Amino acid sequence: MNLHKLASRLRPTVTQKFRHFHIQGSGQQLEAVVGETSSAEPSLLSVFRTSEQDPACHSERHTGQYYTIPPAHIQKLFPHGLPPRFQLQVKTFNEGCVMVRPPALELISYLKRVDYSKPPLRYILYGDTGSGKTLSLCHALHYCYTQGWLILHIPDAHLWVKNCKELLPSSSRPSRFDQPIQASQWLKNFKITNERFLSKVQLDRYVWTKRESTEEGRPLGELVDQGVNRMKSSSDVVGAVLRELRLQAGGATDGEGAFKLAVAVDGVNALWGKTTLKKEDKTMCEPEELTLIHNLRKMMKNDWSGGAILTALSQTGSLFKPRSAYLPNELLGEEGFDNMEPFVPVSVPNYSEKEFESCYLYYLDRNWLQHPHSRSEEGKKELIFLSNKNPSILERLCAFL
Amino acid sequence: MAAPITHPALSSFCKINCNINGIYSLISLNRRISISSVVLSSVVATEREATGRGGRGQWRSRRQAGEPRTERMAEDQDWTAVYPTAASFKPSAVPLPVRMGYPVKRGVPPAKKGNLELIKIPNFLHLTPVAIKKHCEALKPFCTKWPSALDSDEKCMEHFPIQVQSKEFVSAGLSLRNPDARIVTLKVKLSSLNLDDHARKKMIKLSDERYCKDTDTLTITTDSCPLRQQNYDYAMYLLTVLYHESWKTEAWEQEKTRADMEEYEWEDSPSQKNVLETLLRMRPLGAKDEVEEGTREELLGQPAVQEYRDAMVGLKNEGETEENLRKYKEAVKKLLNI
Numbered sequence: 172m173n174l175h176k177l178a179s180r181l182r183p184t185v186t187q188k189f190r191h192f193h194i195q196g197s198g199q200q201l202e203a204v205v206g207e208t209s210s211a212e213p214s215l216l217s218v219f220r221t222s223e224q225d226p227a228c229h230s231e232r233h234t235g236q237y238y239t240i241p242p243a244h245i246q247k248l249f250p251h252g253l254p255p256r257f258q259l260q261v262k263t264f265n266e267g268c269v270m271v272r273p274p275a276l277e278l279i280s281y282l283k284r285v286d287y288s289k290p291p292l293r294y295i296l297y298g299d300t301g302s303g304k305t306l307s308l309c310h311a312l313h314y315c316y317t318q319g320w321l322i323l324h325i326p327d328a329h330l331w332v333k334n335c336k337e338l339l340p341s342s343s344r345p346s347r348f349d350q351p352i353q354a355s356q357w358l359k360n361f362k363i364t365n366e367r368f369l370s371k372v373q374l375d376r377y378v379w380t381k382r383e384s385t386e387e388g389r390p391l392g393e394l395v396d397q398g399v400n401r402m403k404s405s406s407d408v409v410g411a412v413l414r415e416l417r418l419q420a421g422g423a424t425d426g427e428g429a430f431k432l433a434v435a436v437d438g439v440n441a442l443w444g445k446t447t448l449k450k451e452d453k454t455m456c457e458p459e460e461l462t463l464i465h466n467l468r469k470m471m472k473n474d475w476s477g478g479a480i481l482t483a484l485s486q487t488g489s490l491f492k493p494r495s496a497y498l499p500n501e502l503l504g505e506e507g508f509d510n511m512e513p514f515v516p517v518s519v520p521n522y523s524e525k526e527f528e529s530c531y532l533y534y535l536d537r538n539w540l541q542h543p544h545s546r547s548e549e550g551k552k553e554l555i556f557l558s559n560k561n562p563s564i565l566e567r568l569c570a571f572l
Numbered sequence: 573m574a575a576p577i578t579h580p581a582l583s584s585f586c587k588i589n590c591n592i593n594g595i596y597s598l599i600s601l602n603r604r605i606s607i608s609s610v611v612l613s614s615v616v617a618t619e620r621e622a623t624g625r626g627g628r629g630q631w632r633s634r635r636q637a638g639e640p641r642t643e644r645m646a647e648d649q650d651w652t653a654v655y656p657t658a659a660s661f662k663p664s665a666v667p668l669p670v671r672m673g674y675p676v677k678r679g680v681p682p683a684k685k686g687n688l689e690l691i692k693i694p695n696f697l698h699l700t701p702v703a704i705k706k707h708c709e710a711l712k713p714f715c716t717k718w719p720s721a722l723d724s725d726e727k728c729m730e731h732f733p734i735q736v737q738s739k740e741f742v743s744a745g746l747s748l749r750n751p752d753a754r755i756v757t758l759k760v761k762l763s764s765l766n767l768d769d770h771a772r773k774k775m776i777k778l779s780d781e782r783y784c785k786d787t788d789t790l791t792i793t794t795d796s797c798p799l800r801q802q803n804y805d806y807a808m809y810l811l812t813v814l815y816h817e818s819w820k821t822e823a824w825e826q827e828k829t830r831a832d833m834e835e836y837e838w839e840d841s842p843s844q845k846n847v848l849e850t851l852l853r854m855r856p857l858g859a860k861d862e863v864e865e866g867t868r869e870e871l872l873g874q875p876a877v878q879e880y881r882d883a884m885v886g887l888k889n890e891g892e893t894e895e896n897l898r899k900y901k902e903a904v905k906k907l908l909n910i
Binding site: 290499 | 847884900901905
C-alpha cells in the first residue's frame, strides 16, 4: 500500500524513469529509489511509453507505445464509449493508456489529409474478434476531439437491436417503433461529450405534439434536454438531432458556426442485420422499422459534407452471425455492403512482435503480472503461444496471473 | 498306388482328394474332423500298425503321406501349374510360411499346416501377374487392335467426350443376377459441347447438382429402368433434351432478376449507382446541375472507376479474402483521391 501511495504521489512530479524500478523488483522500498533518479535506464521505459499526449502528433515512430489519455478527456469523450473491460482496466490502473497502432495511425492520417468540402468518407475497421478495433476507433475519436470536432459516438449499435425492454409504436410515424430508454440514454451521453456545441448549433422548427414544438433558432441544447426529459419522443429527438447535424456540418464557413462532424459507430453491422425484438403480434421486427436504426442509416449515407464516418464491425454482439466471421462482406451482408460502399476498409490485425513486447512490459510495469513465472522468458513465450498475440485474449490471460 | 481302404461306416465322413503327387485323406473320429497326412514311403508298415492297433477295424490300411510338394519346388518354377484355377489353400503346395489365427495366451498365430482359417478364406493364388499375362495372351486372338490414332488421353477425350460407366457383377450364389448392374453413369464435359453463353448458364441451372463446377463435368446417373440397355438409352435421351432445351429461350426468362444471376455484373448494380452518386457529389457545386448521359459515361470511363469495378467484381465473384480487400482498398483510395 505504501508503495502505491508513494507512486501515485510521485507520479505527476517525477519523470517516467521512476517506474523502471517497479519492474526491477516488486516490494522494494521506494525511498531508496528516490535518490537514484538519474541512474535509471530510460531505454526500457521509452520502449513502451510515449510522452506525446496529442494524437495529432502521433506518427510511425510511436507505434507500439502507450500514450495516456488525460482523465478529463476520458470523462467527457467516453462516458459510454470505451469497451467495458477497458474501463475496468482504466479504473484499476488509475490511468487510461492506449497503444498507438498502425490502423489508428492510418485512420488519423486519412482524417488529416481529406478535403472536408466533399462528401464524408466512410472507414470500416475490420478484424478478428478482440484485435483492437474499438480501441483504435476510440483513439481516432480522441484525435477528432482534440481537433475540436463534434463527436457523434454510438458505442455499440447492437445494443439498439436487442434486449430492449420497451418498444413503443412511434408517435410520429405509424409503422415505426421507438426505443425510449436507449434513446434518452444516448442523448445524455451525447450531451456530456459535446457540451460546448450545444449552445452554438441552431435548429429548424420541429413539432412534437399538439402543444409542444421547438421554435426555429433555438439551440441544440434545448432539444437534447427535451429529449432526455420526455422519454416518449426521445427517439424522434435523436432523429432530429442527427438531421440537424447532418445539414449543418460543413455548411457554415464562418468561424462561429463551422464544425466538423465525426460519426463513429461501433458494431455497424447491426444496422443491416436482424433484430431479436418482437412486435406485439409476435412477429420479428426488422431493423428498418426501428426509428433509431432508420435515422442512423440515413446518417451513414454520404449525402452530406464536412465530416467523416468512422465505423467498426463487431462480431461479438452480432446476431445470427457465425463466430468466425470477421470480413466486411460476411458481417455487413449484401444490403449493408451496398449501402456502405464505397468505403475504405482498414484492417486491424493482432499484435505484432513489437506491440506484444510493449503490452507485456506495460503489464509488468503496472504490476499486473503477479505470477513469478510470467516474468521469465519462458513465461513470455507461453503467453505468446496461448494468446496468439490477440489483445483481448492476452488481457484476459494476464488477469489471472 | 494303393488306394486307401476305408471302413464303410465311415464313408459318409470321408472325403478323398486325389492329387497327382500326394494322397490325403480325411478321417473323422467321433465326429471331429482332423487332417492327417499319410507318408507314402511306409505304406506297408502303417497298414500293419493300423491293423494291429485298430482292434475295432476302423482302418485297414493307412498310408503315410509323402514329403510335401513345397520341398521339391524350384525358385523359378511355373506357379501357374501349381494353381491353374481357383482352389482352396493347400499348405503343402504353397511354399510360404504363413501364419493365421488368434494367438491364444502367450502363443503365436498357428502355422499353416492344418489351419482351417486359411482354407476358409478366398485366395488369389491362381491370379498372379504371370497367370494374368497368360490369360491375356490366350485372349489376344479374339481381340481387335486399339486404334493407333488414339494414343493419348487428350485425343480420346477429344473424339469421345462422353464417358459411360456401368458395373458388372459376378457372383456364384443362388442367383447370378445383381440389380446394381443396371445403373449407368454418363459423364461429359460441358466444354466439349457446342453451347453459347446463355445456353451454358441455362444448362448448368437445369442440371443443378449434377454439374461439378471444378471439373466442368455433367454427370447423369440413371437407374430407373430395369435393364442396362434401357438406362443407357434414357441417359442419352436426357443429355439430348438438356442440350436442346438450353438452346431455347423461353418468354419467362426475361424476368431473370439480379438474385438469379450466376456471377456478379457491375453494370446497373447498386455499387455502380453508389459510385456515380459519390463522384457527382464530389464535384464542385456548380457542375452538379449538368447531369447527362455524357457526364455519366465520362465518369464511368475513368481508369480509377475501372479499377474499382475490377476490384468489386473480384470481391463478389471470388468471395472475400484479404488480398481482394486490399485491392478494393487501393481502388477506393484512388477513386476518392485520398
